[in-house]
Amino acid sequence: MHPGNLSMVIRGALIPAVGWACAGAALSSPNFGTEVRPVLQQCLPCHGPDEHSRMANLRLDSLAAASGQNGGHQGIVPGNSAASRVIVRVSSDENPMPPTGDRLTAGEIDTLRRWIDAGAKYERHWAFDSPVRPEPPSVSDPGWIRNPIDSFVLARLDKEGLQPSPEADRHTLIRRLSLALTGLPPTPTEVEAFAGDDSAEAYSALVDRLLNSSGYGERWARVWLDLARYADSVGYEKDSIRTIWPYRDWVVQALNENISFDQFTVLQLAGDLLPEPSNDQLVATGFHRNTMTNTEGGTDDEEFRDAAVKDRVATTGQVWMGLTWGCAQCHSHKYDPLSQREFYSLYAFLNQTADADRNDDAPKLELAEGVSTLVLRELPAEERRDTFIHNRGNFMSPGGQVAPAVPAAFHPFPSSAPRDRLGLAHWLTSKENPLTARVTVNRLWARLFGAGIVRTEEDFGTQGTPPTHPELLDWLATEFMRVNWDLKDILKTIVTSATYRQRSDLTPELLAVDPENSLLARGARFRMPAEMVRDQALFASGLLSGKIGGEPVMPWQPEGIWQVVYSSKQWKTSPGEDRYRRALYTLWRRTSPYPSMTTFDAPSGETCTVRRIRTNTPLQALVTLNDPTLMEAAQRLAARTGTGNRSDPERRLDRLFRLVLSRPPSPAETGRLLALQAEAAFELRQQSANARKLAHYDRVMYKANRRTPLVGDSRGDSPDWRYSAEDPGDGWAMPGFDDTSWHRGKGAFGSTKRPNVSDAPDPYGTSLRTDWNSTDLWTRVEFDLADPSMQEIRLEGRFSGGFEAFLNGVPAATQINGSGTFAPFELAARAKAALRPGKNVLAIHAIHTGLSDGLRFLDVGLTALRPPAFPDSGPEDADEAAWVVVANVVLNLDEALTIR
Amino acid sequence: MTMHSGYEFVQQQTRRHFLSGCQLGLASMFLGSARAAASPAKGPLAPRRPHYPPKAKSVIYLHMAGGPSQLELFDPKPELQKHDGADCPQHLLEGKRFAFIKGVPQLLGTPYEFSRAGQSGTWVSELLPRFAEIADDVAIIRSMTTEEFNHAPAQLLLHTGNARLGSASMGSWATYGLGTENQDLPGFVVLVSGNRTPSAGKSLWGSGFLPSVYQGVQCRTQGEPVLFLRNPEGMSRSLRRKTLDALGDLNRIDQQRSGNPDTLSRIEQYELAFRMQASVPEVMDISREPDSVHSMYGTEPGKLSFANNCLLARRLVENGVRFVQLYDWGWDHHGNARQTDIRLDLPDRARDIDRPMAALIKDLKQRGLLGQTLIIWGGEFGRTPMRENRQGDKTEYYGRDHHPEAFTMWMAGGGIKGGVNHGATDDIGYYVDRDPVTPRDVQATLLHLLGLDPYAFHYPYQGLRQRLIGPTDEGRIVSELLA
Known part of the structure; x- marks a missing residue:
């Protein structure tokens, strides 16, 4: 129950039209799947398959049970609703059922009554029976049909009295296809080539070209990695970085090579169990090594190994069968046929791997020097684990022992297959499996159309929504198996259909009849995923690197995002083209994921994400308007389109539009944007500093490059400090204080009696310059502030205990918690005000706060931001800056952010 | 175009080009009939009515990350003082797991004095003299108990109802259920002090399975208050306004052509972003608060501190923010270094x-806001009555290990009865002796005070009715705390 109607707003997309189901049903007997089951479903939490929560010894999930044949109470008398206790109780005022909460409506009770009177026939949930290939129905306009998909869609439209939309224009089609299949827009040259090719094969040839480009694997790998809960860190408190990117690269390559989906499955679930597995086959098993590892102090490794295995069971159910197995870890599933015993029987398949929540993430496979990635390895026979049911899901409370087995409601486990992960993988990809093909084609469909044929991609069970086009789904599923699980083949079938090629524009009529496009009377239109927002902007501006694979990279992100307790890994913008790689390659830390992508609904990678719920928020607008990465793209885009076009603004704008939107602008659009350009140039001519910053934005945004030491630390040249271990008394921090009797030594003070206490790449020991063995240390250094244009002066450093810093005697900062890596510390406003041109004094009183023989160090300096170095500027800055502004607007157009 | 100059000309061009290309009147008529999606009050964060009349409209949650020591702050134990230094009895150690304690640790009394405060006679440590002044406004729970003994899982259990990553946080649930009053500010704001984010990271204010629009927005007191809030360097606010005008015009042209109302909600989000660019820095700027307020809180504009965050929390709820979550890091007093020493x-x-x-x-009370604002204080677990012995005998520092068995939290404000002392621990503060309260009870109570039925309030996901209080109904509204 939701207090408002919000769940309808958000989940409105999930509610399919039910017309198909009602049609043709006999008046007296309501349709079981669409009418009766939703009512009965409300009774199942207390009268369903879960034996622990069952009340009154009454089950209503099968006719045998409901009519008392299994030893329970009889709730239903088939053919006689008046004699059925269920009807008596749900309509009773004195003794109502359910006893609390919302009552059934009169309509729901009537449905039950009519169903019982007609014999109370139960039907198996549609998704649990294997799909049977349906014949494409006959339709009103056979000329529209390009392949059987269209017959199913048009037949339904015929029934609703609707027409399909006309085919989209060529510019729209090539942009839609390129984004959908490769994650990148087409180049203007590609657009023109396609727009000018009138041949019948042009469309099909374009699809082939896109499916065979390397971008295809990168785009669809990202879809798969959501399912694999891929991330580059271990999770939980420490969340340190792990090497599992070879698995990501394997996915890209496997998709580009178009490994059949059954093979793709077997390799990931059980590549290590194949005879003499190759490195590639082992790397593929990284799929289930993406579970998290907890390295916090005192952690029971078994607790988190168990959590990982449970996650693998749940993820396997989600990814291949679209079922929510996870909830059966504590109790039998309340709706679907999966008992708690069956959950642990599945668990038993996955319970024999050697990984065990170890800090070193073993077992690993060494691929090259220094590159070891996580893989699955089966325990040797003598170390195999016994598997028990966990009472209430608690691994400390074992119940009965179980052997590996699959749920009884589904096709049998092949008798010849081994009862291990390999056997399980074969069972999943067996043609008898009613779900794997359906779930997979539905997922492809959803990525192409913005919503699945089954809207609840993550739940094909009885709680999920029924398919909008059940026969279409089954045709696609059987077709997918017929072509031997060929992903590119089935994708091509979908995108070459007339259905996919429709225009996505809306008429008021369609908006009123079918706002969610359940009937497919128009083409897809939806906001692009997070990765595409970034990749498209970089691509259009010419910045995007074409490098494929390899170690994850660190594109620009705001300072201070990575401040996780007890960890020292730092975010440092990658050099060269690595900062402009596709979003797929961004280093992904689970507890601190790349912020602008999570704003656009990218998942954290903590658990398997089958479907990203798309949102539309002001924070997204802030990202696309202001994120320096996108501004840099705008700057480059403006510059790129200026080449050769500086004297012809209309041509320049035309080029800009073609790069981003794959089409020329309309006269109205040209007029409005050229007016903005002129307005902006006018304003920026009055503000030359702003004009320069916008025109040369890349010189402004990489602040880390402009940060220069005023007082160096061990990363560079550190100056001679004066220092004393004796309390120097009052006034020691003042500029005029006489420190000539103090010791003299290079900055970076300390001693390390316990080397390698941190995982920092630079163990402190090697960078220390001057011994410090006392509890307190007083230090002073004079520095010159010659350049008045220096900005954002701050302390930077690392230290073991605590310190107080003073500038010209004024308290500037106090820190007590220690920091193993270099961190910035803001100066107090009063201390900043005390700085003056020429000589200044930085004084620091450090206190060793750890154990007396523990590590101690003080490695602190002062830095400032150099103003950006602009090239010789001229009057054209304002004009160029105004084009950056225009590019910023074009990249933010709704059309630029949507696939349509 | 660049050869022209003169602002009037530019403006004229703008209007002429735009009007010639787009018939605004028609567009807006179509909109009106199609869907009123453009109104900001209709978005997913629009205020919504709860299940029943609420006692509190907004929440300020003060989380002390690391696990503050109840034995030093709120829960005096004379028996523990008496046995200071004695070996911990074996029966308390058997079958227990500790994060760092090994072997047989010694019991550790507190170095601090306790005295009774207020009419309620609430025991408060000498470390909290100001808190003693508000003891009668506060309901203290000395019988908190949890299942998790590591930071990240314990924090997650408390904030999301699930010790594993991936569920929705309390603030997300609150904004999902109730929306927020001020559409120009985020509905769920997170403020962090102590220089570090808590152990479980940003997952603590993640929206989990709820749509990401409900995730907490971390506002910073230094630098940009919200990520990407500032215009890029070189882009003035007036220029930003002009770009948004052009963007809106072009999107309207597009909407007219393609007929899709989603384009209009996007325009709305951009306008909302523009308003946030003004409203967020304004509400985050405490420099214009009078001196009396600064001395009351101990605030210093521009500083990163818990005090500043408390004042900000007041300003945020005053301005209609639904849920303000503060995290203060630095309460993990193991006694293995000076900065983790309880003395x-x-x-x-x-x-x-x-x-x-x-x-x-006091401030909320003066402003008449205390009655509608729920305040919750506490950590993710407590600390052991035993001294931690990680370094054996040689350590010169004093500290305690993680203790999930017993800890203290307090609540005040909307719907809470002041002066209540709820629950108790045993003689040495090891176990809860009376009226245990779990994180699920806290969650149930919080939702209840917001007018949301904790048992019915759910979100369907992965075949389950996902709830903040978890899958079972064991979470209980702690009615003893309610006014």
Whole structure:
């Protein structure tokens, strides 16, 4: 129950039209799947398959049970609703059922009554029976049909009295296809080539070209990695970085090579169990090594190994069968046929791997020097684990022992297959499996159309929504198996259909009849995923690197995002083209994921994400308007389109539009944007500093490059400090204080009696310059502030205990918690005000706060931001800056952010 | 175009080009009939009515990350003092897991005095003199108990109802259920002090399975208050306005052509972003608060501190923000260094929060906001009655290990009865002796006070009715705390 109607707003997309189901049903007997089951479903939490929560010894999930044949109470008398206790109780005022909460409506009770009177026939949930290939129905306009998909869609439209939309224009089609299949827009040259090719094969040839480009694997790998809960860190408190990117690269390559989906499955679930597995086959098993590892102090490794295995069971159910197995870890599933015993029987398949929540993430496979990635390895026979049911899901409370087995409601486990992960993988990809093909084609469909044929991609069970086009789904599923699980083949079938090629524009009529496009009377239109927002902007501006694979990279992100307790890994913008790689390659830390992508609904990678719920928020607008990465793209885009076009603004704008939107602008659009350009140039001519910053934005945004030491630390040249271990008394921090009797030594003070206490790449020991063995240390250094244009002066450093810093005697900062890596510390406003041109004094009183023989160090300096170095500027800055502004607007157009 | 000059010309061009290309009148008529999606009050964060009349409209949750020591702050144990230094009885150690304690640790009394405060006679440590002044406004729970003994899982259990990553946080649930009053500010704001984010990271304010629009927005007191809030360097606010005008015009042209109302909600989000660019820095700027307020809280504009965050929390709820979550890091007093020593460091930590949290209650009261604002204080677990012995005998520092068995939290404000002392621990503070309260009970109570039925309030996901209080109904509204 939701207090408002919000769940309808958000989940409105999930509610399919039910017309198909009602049609043709006999008046007296309501349709079981669409009418009766939703009512009965409300009774199942207390009268369903879960034996622990069952009340009154009454089950209503099968006719045998409901009519008392299994030893329970009889709730239903088939053919006689008046004699059925269920009807008596749900309509009773004195003794109502359910006893609390919302009552059934009169309509729901009537449905039950009519169903019982007609014999109370139960039907198996549609998704649990294997799909049977349906014949494409006959339709009103056979000329529209390009392949059987269209017959199913048009037949339904015929029934609703609707027409399909006309085919989209060529510019729209090539942009839609390129984004959908490769994650990148087409180049203007590609657009023109396609727009000018009138041949019948042009469309099909374009699809082939896109499916065979390397971008295809990168785009669809990202879809798969959501399912694999891929991330580059271990999770939980420490969340340190792990090497599992070879698995990501394997996915890209496997998709580009178009490994059949059954093979793709077997390799990931059980590549290590194949005879003499190759490195590639082992790397593929990284799929289930993406579970998290907890390295916090005192952690029971078994607790988190168990959590990982449970996650693998749940993820396997989600990814291949679209079922929510996870909830059966504590109790039998309340709706679907999966008992708690069956959950642990599945668990038993996955319970024999050697990984065990170890800090070193073993077992690993060494691929090259220094590159070891996580893989699955089966325990040797003598170390195999016994598997028990966990009472209430608690691994400390074992119940009965179980052997590996699959749920009884589904096709049998092949008798010849081994009862291990390999056997399980074969069972999943067996043609008898009613779900794997359906779930997979539905997922492809959803990525192409913005919503699945089954809207609840993550739940094909009885709680999920029924398919909008059940026969279409089954045709696609059987077709997918017929072509031997060929992903590119089935994708091509979908995108070459007339259905996919429709225009996505809306008429008021369609908006009123079918706002969610359940009937497919128009083409897809939806906001692009997070990765595409970034990749498209970089691509259009010419910045995007074409490098494929390899170690994850660190594109620009705001300072201070990575401040996780007890960890020292730092975010440092990658050099060269690595900062402009596709979003797929961004280093992904689970507890601190790349912020602008999570704003656009990218998942954290903590658990398997089958479907990203798309949102539309002001924070997204802030990202696309202001994120320096996108501004840099705008700057480059403006510059790129200026080449050769500086004297012809209309041509320049035309080029800009073609790069981003794959089409020329309309006269109205040209007029409005050229007016903005002129307005902006006018304003920026009055503000030359702003004009320069916008025109040369890349010189402004990489602040880390402009940060220069005023007082160096061990990363560079550190100056001679004066220092004393004796309390120097009052006034020691003042500029005029006489420190000539103090010791003299290079900055970076300390001693390390316990080397390698941190995982920092630079163990402190090697960078220390001057011994410090006392509890307190007083230090002073004079520095010159010659350049008045220096900005954002701050302390930077690392230290073991605590310190107080003073500038010209004024308290500037106090820190007590220690920091193993270099961190910035803001100066107090009063201390900043005390700085003056020429000589200044930085004084620091450090206190060793750890154990007396523990590590101690003080490695602190002062830095400032150099103003950006602009090239010789001229009057054209304002004009160029105004084009950056225009590019910023074009990249933010709704059309630029949507696939349509 | 660049050859022209003169602002009037430019403006004229703008209007002429735009009007010639787009018939605004028609567009807006179509919109009106199609869907009123453009109104900001209709978005997913629009205020919504709860299940029943609420006792509190907004929440300020003060989380002390690391697990503050109840034995030094709120829960005096004379018996523990008496046995200070004695070996911990074996029966308390058998079958237990600790994060760092090994072998047989010694019992550790507190170095601090306790005295009774207020009419309620609430026991309060000498470390919290200001808190003693508000004791009668507060309901203290000395019988908190949890299942998790590591930071990240314990924090997750408390904030999301699930010790594993991936569920929705309390603030997300609250904004999902109720929306927020002020559409120009985020509905769920997170403020962090102590220089670090808590152990479980940003997952603590993640929206989990709820749509990401409900995730907490971390506002910073230094630098940009919200990520990407500032215009890029070189882009003035007036120029930004002009770009948004052009963007809106072009999107309207597009909408007219393609007929899709989603384009209009996107325009709305951009306008909302523009308003946030003004409203967020304004509400985050405490420099214009009078001196009396600064001395009351101990705030210093521009500083990163718990005190500043408390004052900000008041300003945020005053401006209609639904849920304000504060995290203060630095309460993990193991006693393995000076900064984790209960004698050397804890007094500083306590001083840093004592004045501001008392000020927050008094300030809200003065402004008539206390009655509608629920305030919750506490950590993810407590600390052991035993001294931690990680370094054996040689350590010169004093500290305690993680203790999930018993800890203290308090609540105040909307719907809470002041002066209540709820629950008790045993003689040495090891186990809860009376009226245990779990994180699920806290969650149930919080939702209840917001007018949301904790048992019915759910979100369908992965075949389950996902709820903040978890899958079972064991979470209980702690009615003893309610006014």
